[in-house]
Amino acid sequence: QVQLQESGPGLVKPSETLSLTCNVSGGSISSYYWSWIRQPPEKGLEWIGYVYYSGSTKHNPSLKSRVTISVDTSKNQFSLKLSSVTAADTAVYYCARGRYGGNNYYYYYMDVWGKGTTVTVSS
Amino acid sequence: SYELTQPPSVSVSPGQTASITCSGDKLGDKFASWYQQRPGQSPVLVIYQDDKRPSGIPERLSGSNSGNTATLTISETQAVDEADYYCQAWDSSTVVFGGGTKLTVL
Numbered sequence: 473q474v475q476l477q478e479s480g481p482g483l484v485k486p487s488e489t490l491s492l493t494c495n496v497s498g499g500s501i502s503s504y505y506w507s508w509i510r511q512p513p514e515k516g517l518e519w520i521g522y523v524y525y526s527g528s529t530k531h532n533p534s535l536k537s538r539v540t541i542s543v544d545t546s547k548n549q550f551s552l553k554l555s556s557v558t559a560a561d562t563a564v565y566y567c568a569r570g571r572y573g574g575n576n577y578y579y580y581y582m583d584v585w586g587k588g589t590t591v592t593v594s595s
Numbered sequence: 596s597y598e599l600t601q602p603p604s605v606s607v608s609p610g611q612t613a614s615i616t617c618s619g620d621k622l623g624d625k626f627a628s629w630y631q632q633r634p635g636q637s638p639v640l641v642i643y644q645d646d647k648r649p650s651g652i653p654e655r656l657s658g659s660n661s662g663n664t665a666t667l668t669i670s671e672t673q674a675v676d677e678a679d680y681y682c683q684a685w686d687s688s689t690v691v692f693g694g695g696t697k698l699t700v701l
Contacts, residue, residue, distance in 0.1 A: 532690075578685055581640060
């Protein structure tokens with residue numbers, strides 16, 4: 473059974489870059505999409521972006537160009553970098569496996585989620 | 596950008612049926628998914644492709660999607676169903692979440 477585990481610093485200073493890694497165990501990272509989602513305290517879910525195992529990516533336009541998502545198939549993991557962070561980036565960050573497909577209409581949903589990691593932006 | 600709208604809260608008595616709606620422009624022309632998030636836990640996929648249930652999700656949970664509205668229906672509601680529920684769709688190659696609905700089982 474596939475399991476995801478997020479890792480990275482729990483505290484990041486304002487204006488610096490947040491870096492997280494998601495380790496995929498129990499299955500291959502190949503042939504799937506891999507997403508990052510975050511949840512600020514007491515708020516809803518916000519999709520950050522995804523990476524396909526081939527390396528192609530897409531991110532939430534609201535985050536502009538601050539997001540970089542990459543994949544390392546040799547290590548069966550993918551990563552998130554979010555630059556120029558502010559207090560508004562304080563959140564629980566989740567990684568998740570995405571399933572994509574369809575014909576005339578396309579679907580994307582996330583069927584396996586990590587436990588999440590809390591990141592606080594503060595000096 | 597595409598938006599999905601959910602009611603902030605829904606209340607239901609134990610044993611009754613709860614319906615949580617998710618509205619978006621021509622949402623019926625897209626596929627809707629639903630996630631359940633219990634307090635302090637990660638989200639769990641409960642419905643995908645409008646009306647499909649992942650293995651392990653009870654038949655009491657069902658989904659539908661037509662017109663501008665997707666609906667998650669929970670029949671014979673139990674205390675264990677008390678959670679936040681999020682709808683999600685795929686639009687212009689991006690993932691869109693609804694704002695979430697807190698289901699309270701009174």
